Amino acid sequence: MSASASAPPRQLPALEPDTAFFWTAGAEGRLKISRCQDCGRYQHPPLPRCPTCGGEVAPEPVSGRGRVATFTINQQAWVPGLAVPFVFAAVELAEQAELYVFTNIIGCPPEDVRIGMPVEVSFEPHGEIYLPLFQPTGGADVG
Numbered sequence: 001m002s003a004s005a006s007a008p009p010r011q012l013p014a015l016e017p018d019t020a021f022f023w024t025a026g027a028e029g030r031l032k033i034s035r036c037q038d039c040g041r042y043q044h045p046p047l048p049r050c051p052t053c054g055g056e057v058a059p060e061p062v063s064g065r066g067r068v069a070t071f072t073i074n075q076q077a078w079v080p081g082l083a084v085p086f087v088f089a090a091v092e093l094a095e096q097a098e099l100y101v102f103t104n105i106i107g108c109p110p111e112d113v114r115i116g117m118p119v120e121v122s123f124e125p126h127g128e129i130y131l132p133l134f135q136p137t138g139g140a141d142v143g
């Protein structure tokens, strides 16, 4: 059975106990980020405790919106059949400064990607894994 015949081949993450929620939350249509239950700080990648106050952390849904902080255009097909070029980017989430998700930008030609471009999450299902990719929102640049 092919979970997603139309999705391009990608390297999929291993589902580890501390990070599985991040890769599977797309099944509910929401991006989830680990958040301190004491001070409210988001942390990604997730850590067992809050790096700021040592408090308990738990995954919480976020808006799924952000902006392109940095990006590179990758011309190399790392796995057979991988569509190139593609854009590898750090997306700074709207919830917190310097809260980055490393992802691919989809939904526009690679040459159209700009630093500061507003983007929103778009999940690409691969079985139980929902890769959080980001696409332009069409809005004005931020930051």
Ligand SMILES: [Zn+2]
Pocket: 036, 037, 038, 039, 040, 041, 050, 051, 052, 053, 054, 055
């Ligand atoms: Zn904290």
